[in-house]
Amino acid sequence: MPLIIKDEYPKKLFREDGKRLDGRSEKELRPIKMEVGVIQNADGSAYLEWGNNKIYAAVYGPREVHPHHLAKPDRGVLRVFYRMATFSVFDRKRPAPGRREKEISMIVADCIEPVLFLELYPGTSFEVFIEVLDADGGTRCASTTVAALALADAGIPMKSLVSAVAVGKIDGKKVVDLSGIEDKAGDADLPIAITWYNEEVSLLQFDGDMDLSEMNDFLSDAKEALESIHKTQLNVLKSKYLKLQEETKTNKEKESKKGDE
């Protein structure tokens, strides 16, 4: 529930007790909740709540490429469409996609492509639709994380998952996982993603200022946070398959009982 009427930034981003405005310590992540298989029609899908961010991702593919001229004869294409709902931000966003949404779509696609075996799917496309319904800072990182999860849910062969997080500087202090207000009123913002199969950086942007030692700290802080996000992603996928395993088991038992009768 929005309690601000004007979109004003606070002067200080730390409270008197040294915690951040939402009560977190400097290296603490916001609460993260993930779910897979949330959209029945899609080949794969995932839902992510990350702080106040609420994002759906759905994967369709491999399927025919539209428009046809985008198809590549020797490999599949990955297309990502990042969109924000009109009510996901403070001032109503116009319904048509803007430049920012197109840029982020491209960045997310470039970030995820390395983990896919697109050469196995010539002439087809994988389309990932990301819908941000509620936005509160770090949506490109959250979108990357949830898109990777949706691709895995679709059963598409992947070298590994991808996880992303933003680190940055607010009031001169280094923090992990910037919220919307910290992103807007802070001094520096560095979104970063890791492809886990080679543990290399697949998304990297930076706005603000930092010296070399700060950059080193940012990278190691981010790595630590990303490991915990990766763990959550893996757990969500594992629990999906454990559930399926149990279902098949009970179904089989039922069938064998029927057979006995």
Next chain:
Amino acid sequence: MMDIKRIISKIERDYIISNLKKEERIDGRGLWEYREFQIKSDIIASAEGSADVSLGDTKIITGLKYEVGEPFPDLPDEGVCTVMAELLPLASPLFERGPPDEQSIELARVVDRGIRHADCVQTKNLCIKEREAVYILFVDMYVINYSGNLIDAGGVSALTTLISAHIPEGVWNSDKGETDWTGKYITGETLVKELPFVVTYGKIDDIIFLDPSLPEELVCDGKISISVTEEKITSIQKSGAATFSIDEIKTLGKKSLEIGKKLRKDLNLLQYLSKID
């Protein structure tokens, strides 16, 4: 995962029709039965009202935003409420990217007309200063999963969103010629009076049934949507190539009022009124 095709095979079509002739539905429902509604309200922190409504596997998330703007010259003391719908390509392989198509415009229009003609949104309470400043409400529906009958799910979603609304209260500052904010909120009780429900039927040959599911929607000849308040019919939309006899329309009008009453009682949407002061 459901198998969705734009074209349903003749065998499947015949199967659906022969079942309907026996007054049976492929999902086990009776002819006049809704799928289950599931409703959550106020789920979007950035929106001034929101709802997540599922009707069977159809899922629509709606949010409300507002702007302060000038009123229409012919209604100088009334606010404005507009409804928009997005059929996200995320929701179905049948939906394509791009600007709103006929289907999404029809969805938005039918839901909008149901609300507009029912004395639902109290537009006079949305006036800050006559001729100068009124609230403009945007009720935006996003289809998350498409499994038939978007109109009825959208209607409940838009209505729940309006009921859960909490819009900052503004007063006119005539010295500065702009709006000042009191820190209080206008909530659903001031905003919404009548609760209109849209009731949609499909028709195949001469069989009519409530709440078409996706396969039924794909094979049916046409649909009819009737919006009702407690006592009155407030809007009707016939779509598709089906034709309806006068008697059928009369029966459906009566039936819609009954179904509307039942929905009003079963869904009890007023429980979603915003608790904020």
